[in-house]
Amino acid sequence: MQQYFDLPLIEQAILTLAAMILATSLALLAQSRVVATIRLFAWQGVFLAVITALVAIDTGEPHLLISALLTLSLKAAFIPWLLVRQARSLNLLKESDAAIRPGLILLMAGALVVFCYNIVQPIEVLAASVTRNAVALSLAVVMLSMLMLITRRKAVTQVVAFMALENGLFFAAVTTTQGMPLVVELGIAFDVMVAAVIFGVFFFHIRDSIGSLDIEQLVRLSEHSE
């Protein structure tokens, strides 16, 4: 705790926001209603954009401001908007997608966070407490999103998990290395945008072929069913 208060104010703010991103990840795991899930995801995008802007000010890297803007428009606005619009046209907004054992999953999530801290402990380059915490937190966001991805049954919530995973990666890049080179970041943003659009196309294909968006029904192709 002492360490935390010794940091400059701006780094304290970054760490606090980082913790809030982890909190949104945990909330995403626990939340079962589709519309609330998308809303939480949008909040995660907002936090991420603010962190990026703060890091940009802290380190004096102007190109990070562009990434912050990109994150805000893509992760906090465009993708949630697209998801809500599609969920509405598919009549999914009010539906819920409850995990089978929410308590157990949250316990696992806690264990995963501890595990992530353990992984980054030996890295000597990460002597600064801010970066060490941030790498651990971003790895935890990645792991939690993967956990969400495997515990969800609906295509829409799986996409939210997928995009949250992307958030975790971006978070890692921003906090540990002040972002990637601009050309790489633009490329990644382009990929994410195309992915979001293709996911949108897929919702309709899945519904047209199996009559719902329950991924559980996609079990035709496996070695055992043959």
Added chain:
Amino acid sequence: MTALLLTLLAPGAGAIILALVPSVRVGSFLNIGICLFGLAASLGLAFGVLGSGPLGGTEFYVDAFNVYLIALTAFVGFTTSIFSRTYMAHEVSTGRVTPRRMRLYHSSFQGFLFTMLLALSTNNLGILWVSLEGATLATVLLVSLYRTPESIEAAWKYFILCGVGIAQALFGTVLVYLAAAHVIPDADQALHWTVLQQHSAELDPGVMSIAFVFLLVGYGTKVGLVPLHNWLPDAHSEGPTPMSAVLSGLLLNVALYAIVRVKMLTEGALGAAGSGLGEITGQLMMGFGLISFIVAGLFLHRQRDIKRLYSYSSIEHMGLMTFAFGLGGPLATFGALLHMTVHSLTKSAIFVAVGHASQIAGTQVMEHIRGLIRTQPAVGWGLLVGTLAIAGFPPFGVFISEFLLLTATMKSAPWLALPLLSGLAVAFAGLFRYLQPMVFGAQPAGQTAVKSSIVPVAVHLLIVLWLGLSIPLVLANWFDQATQLIAGVGLL
């Protein structure tokens, strides 16, 4: 440099042009033309690099290792586009695909080739990731082209699994960047392969080893390494066959290329740190490779779908190559490079034959594919000879590369030769128990030949045969230059 730009520009522009061409006929001929143009440009590039050494160094970098993969990619892309014309014309005439979707198909085909060539020629590890993710995006709508429930499921699995897998690789790339940022002052160059390679000994070994694990798992998903292979048989079996041919022949190679590049970096960092840590990267790859090799060989025995059968065979061969690159040393590396070439030529040829075979029989279920050699001898022989080649029969090129790999294994890890040999035998049996009745069995009544393009099969298999009998000196020197880059010393 002009040749490189033209190589990239051809499919890049092709993806846009073909999205706008309404006619299927014109589109498929244009598709071939653009691929031919790209092939000519890539050959120009290859001879340029061969004559005057590595090219580029800032945003693009082409050396002996990737230029041969670029030429191979353009070549397989070209021959597959020839096959794709007749194959897809049949699919359109039977009503499985609408002409509008053919525009999507042609555009995605070129888009896929573009991402492959970009991934191979870029000097930036970040762009490498972006283009491999782009390859998934370009092909995912191809997997679901037929819009059957199975194909949608396969595409969804492909999208999610590959997306999550490759996300690990991005995390690894961030870690590499973190390690590099402490060593390389100019942040814009810190992900450049050439710069990283010069400074590899100074990179922090702790960060690099964690990064390597993430990158291996991430790109390993795309290579199809067990246990991350689930998407591969599904995507191969449900999509149109020309796409299976380029996925097996090209995408898996490019993903493996990415792993090998990262391995070279990590080895540099760990080797400099001493204490024999440098071995660990190779051992990880050997472990993953060997498991994939054996598991896929066993899975061959319980397949019903002909395209799933050959996609498991792809996993098996990718496992073998990963093992060989992990083993390291000039002999194994030379063998692995040769195997990359002959596998992608043979496998794409097989998929051409498989595509026509399933059109003849009207199904992909192997029990119902019978008597190919009676109905259409060219397709039957193509499938038979292709499978002989891929199973490692002499005198085909696959035999030579597998022989080199076994010799290398005998030298440096003799006890591993046993699982390798038994794995080869298991895979051999797995392929032939199904092949025999499909090719020679009694022909079902009313089975007729389809319009086919068997020339690509013949050309590919002849090249593989040629490589098995004698590797031309130019090519041998070429492989040797690449071996020197990867293993430090050449073989010749």
